[in-house]
């Protein structure tokens with residue numbers, strides 16, 4: 001693993017402790033490979049390595065008694081800084097508050113909608129799930145099943161072909177039922193599908209949601225940067241949910257997504273179950289990414 | 292002369308980045324670019340096109356023995372295809388597409404809804420079955436997947452069906468109990484019909500990074516894979532994982548998913564794939 005490689009590199013520099021820009025380059029190269037293998041985007045890795053190089057060549061590593069540990073600490077801390085602080089607060093300051101879920105196909109939006117409903121219900125919100133995926137076969141049934149499981153109402157309009165119309169109905173329904181939180185599920189869509197990106201932009205314009213959460217699969221590769229950038233440019237997302245972290249994907253996509261959007265990672269999905277949603281802890285993910 | 296060496300180095304760095312950004316993986320990318328550095332032709336040619344051509348040749352070398360898109364479905368009736376993969380990659384949708392693909396070549400197809408776990412998974416497959424004009428064998432939500440598979444094979448045999456495709460629940464390869472369950476389903480199939488399943492296809496999402504390698508390794512270990520379907524190639528991900536998949540794991544890519552509709556399935560073609568990497 002990376003820590004062992006770094007330790008070896010610094011050990012081979014001998015006991016003179018004379019660390020120079022050239023010696024650091026070997027260690028930096030190992031970090032670069034580790035981050036690329038962890039699926040961090042190559043442009044993000046470039047910037048990251050430059051930052052680490054600056055810090056490592058500085059006084060602390062050159063004079064340190066344990067330069068390998070010091071170097072790893074600089075790398076780890078730099079990752080943690082990019083990943084940001086634990087900010088899983090949802091800014092649900094209006095009544096009713098609205099959360100709009102968006103993302104690529106299969107990333108975990110529908111499941112996360114239900115998980116969020118479960119979470120917020122425990123915080124004494126009265127959620128209404130809104131079925132705005134009118135395309136995927138049985139998407140509405142899927143959300144309905146999850147809502148029923150939670151005893152949370154689901155706004156469904158099977159015959160409706162315009163998601164904004166469904167959203168309109170949902171606001172009326174929320175009022176009727178006394179729900180103070182709308183969680184809106186949308187169809188998975190490609191960031192390059194203009195028509196579908198326009199649809200979710202229209203939904204945003206109508207609903208003016210307090211939170212727009214970009215749901216991303218933790219195992220996403222180099223493409224994560226481009227996808228997140230497009231969604232953010234189009235919608236100005238307010239937060240990120242990283243799903244399927246219960247697998248063994250290193251999760252470097254998180255670094256890519258965070259650095260290109262600047263938006264906080266609010267939650268992580270850690271199982272298929274309804275309670276499988278946790279707040280995001282940057283140092284845990286940093287350790288995982290470094291392998 | 293030194294000026295030209297610098298141009299080549301910039302070319303090579305740019306090409307290394309193209310490969311890495313396509314998810315080819317840092318090891319394969321570095322190997323190929325290192326080969327280019329040592330290649331006499333590269334140091335004597337100035338054109339980027341020539342270097343790209345050489346790289347394409349290297350990439351083709353890696354995967355040329357694995358592009359037989361033929362499925363092992365001609366010699367048995369019913370031929371059994373088991374579809375598996377991690378969560379959300381496109382298994383159920385791909386089964387709809389495969390149904391259409393087979394029906395277009397004159398085969399009769401039947402589906403088995405062996406994802407009895409996820410919310411509305413059975414309903415989802417059933418809709419694809421209706422759209423593709425075929426029948427779906429299903430039990431109630433929560434039923435035993437092995438029992439559904441058993442019933443489906445019985446029905447496929449009695450109705451003289453050419454191909455039975457079995458949908459399974461998405462599962463992360465790290466969950467040993469779920470991987471054991473999948474192995475048990477395969478065993479049920481095999482006990483009922485010798486030599487079955489005839490194909491065990493792993494569905495992999497093209498947007499996946501290096502974790503795809505782990506997925507293939509584990510599913511291969513538990514089930515023995517006969518092929519891969521690489522989905523969501525209509526996005527901007529290039530699917531460069533294919534090279535590591537074929538080079539190290541040797542599981543052939545059979546199909547590519549290029550959209551969400553019934554006809555959005557293509558037989559995997561090496562040259563088209565490699566050309567697309569550099570678009």
Ligand SMILES: Nc1nc2c(ncn2[C@@H]2O[C@H](COP(=O)(O)OP(=O)(O)OP(=O)(O)O)[C@@H](O)[C@H]2O)c(=O)[nH]1
Nearest residue numbers: 105106107108109110111188244269270271378379
């Ligand atoms: N293991 C695991 N599975 C998850 C997690 N989140 C979602 N899933 C699974 O991932 C698959 C896809 O989830 P969905 O909620 O249907 O994804 P989606 O984004 O709504 O999909 P589309 O609507 O088709 O775009 C399902 O099998 C879920 O059970 C997670 O955190 N961990």
Ligand SMILES: Nc1nc2c(ncn2[C@@H]2O[C@H](COP(=O)(O)OP(=O)(O)OP(=O)(O)O)[C@@H](O)[C@H]2O)c(=O)[nH]1
Nearest residue numbers: 105106378379380381382383384461523548549550
């Ligand atoms: N753009 C695009 N979307 C696809 C493709 N294949 C599948 N999808 C979409 O990906 C999402 C997930 O597809 P499913 O077929 O439900 O995936 P799955 O593997 O069966 O999911 P689980 O059963 O929950 O594990 C759906 O929104 C599909 O429409 C493809 O080739 N391109």
Ligand SMILES: [Mg+2]
Nearest residue numbers: 109110133139
């Ligand atoms: Mg969904």
Ligand SMILES: [Mg+2]
Nearest residue numbers: 382383406412
């Ligand atoms: Mg499925």
